[in-house]
Amino acid sequence: MDELKKTGPNLIKVKKENPFEVPDRYFEDFSARLSDKIHADRKPSSQSKYVLALRPYLAAAVILIVMLLAGNYFFSNYQSRRAEKRFHAEITQVVEQELYSISEETILEVFEVEVPEESVSTTVSSEDAINYLMHENVNEEELINAL
Amino acid sequence: MTNKITDYSDKDLMGLFRKTESRDYAFNLIVKKYQEKLYWHIRKLLIDHNDTDDTLQNTFIKVWTGLDNFREDSALYTWLYRIATNEALSFLNYKKRRFLLPLVDVEKQLSNTLENDEYFNGDELQLKLQKALLTLPEKQRVVFNLKYFDEMKYEDMAEILETSVGALKASYHHAVKKIEKYITEH
Numbered sequence: 425m426d427e428l429k430k431t432g433p434n435l436i437k438v439k440k441e442n443p444f445e446v447p448d449r450y451f452e453d454f455s456a457r458l459s460d461k462i463h464a465d466r467k468p469s470s471q472s473k474y475v476l477a478l479r480p481y482l483a484a485a486v487i488l489i490v491m492l493l494a495g496n497y498f499f500s501n502y503q504s505r506r507a508e509k510r511f512h513a514e515i516t517q518v519v520e521q522e523l524y525s526i527s528e529e530t531i532l533e534v535f536e537v538e539v540p541e542e543s544v545s546t547t548v549s550s551e552d553a554i555n556y557l558m559h560e561n562v563n564e565e566e567l568i569n570a571l
Numbered sequence: 572m573t574n575k576i577t578d579y580s581d582k583d584l585m586g587l588f589r590k591t592e593s594r595d596y597a598f599n600l601i602v603k604k605y606q607e608k609l610y611w612h613i614r615k616l617l618i619d620h621n622d623t624d625d626t627l628q629n630t631f632i633k634v635w636t637g638l639d640n641f642r643e644d645s646a647l648y649t650w651l652y653r654i655a656t657n658e659a660l661s662f663l664n665y666k667k668r669r670f671l672l673p674l675v676d677v678e679k680q681l682s683n684t685l686e687n688d689e690y691f692n693g694d695e696l697q698l699k700l701q702k703a704l705l706t707l708p709e710k711q712r713v714v715f716n717l718k719y720f721d722e723m724k725y726e727d728m729a730e731i732l733e734t735s736v737g738a739l740k741a742s743y744h745h746a747v748k749k750i751e752k753y754i755t756e757h
Contacts, residue, residue: 428747431744431747431748431751432747432748432750432751433751434751434754434755435700435747435750435751435754437696438696438697438699438700438754439693439694439696439697440719440720441697442611442720443691443692443693443694443697443698443701444611444614444615444620444690444691444692444693445690445691445692446610446620446690447620447690450624451606451607451610454602454606454627455599455602455603455606457628458602458628458631458632459595459599461628461632462632462635
């Protein structure tokens, strides 16, 4: 208490009485309400007794449904993959037939390109040549033998 | 002649509980013996009466389900207080998560509840003290309440909160200083 007078001189001025209240008869009724709640949680309802009895059959039904759904999923996946392969094969066949029907002349026409004269240069400056040779580490002897 | 609840020690109550024929009766006696103490302990943390009622019920339901396994290596009442404290702190955390409220907002909400609560009948200074308490970390608030209002021994508090006496003394000392500062400044 002495320590409290030193560290909390304003705190000790506050009344220590409980400032909170409860509704009328709260504590008188509490244990009865609690007991009802505990016993309600404990007692299985008549509905749940039936559920307990049917549980193994329900489990079997759920497993069967899951298996059927899984089977259906995988089977329809397999079917759609087969259909896809057939479709690709057909398309390939059609494309090949179309390509075969195109003549050589038509193909060559597509690849013939007129190149303007200015864009092609056949001359190389000596500086460029020297730089090239140095870059490729070509020595004089090799060059003379090649020429 | 019916014995008064106060005639039964905790040891007597546990003895009655362990017998099948007196189990429900013993539990009822435990509830009647401790309901008020635990209620006020929880209420000081949660402020709101309805929240406290829910938490108190949950506390005793846990007591009911756990009493068979209670090894009596601590006193019954410290075990009960520990359950009640944990339930109250869990409720505060649940409130934060459910309403996505950070810690500061929970305190603000509790402070507003205090001011508008029909079941709060304190004067201005008592209101200020309660608001000051809400600014403390939850566990420190528990320490202050148990020491200041319940005048509990540090050794018993150490069993409830599973922490050392030294740590509790330091926590209480700091709590007093913070509260004093709040009351002085507001």
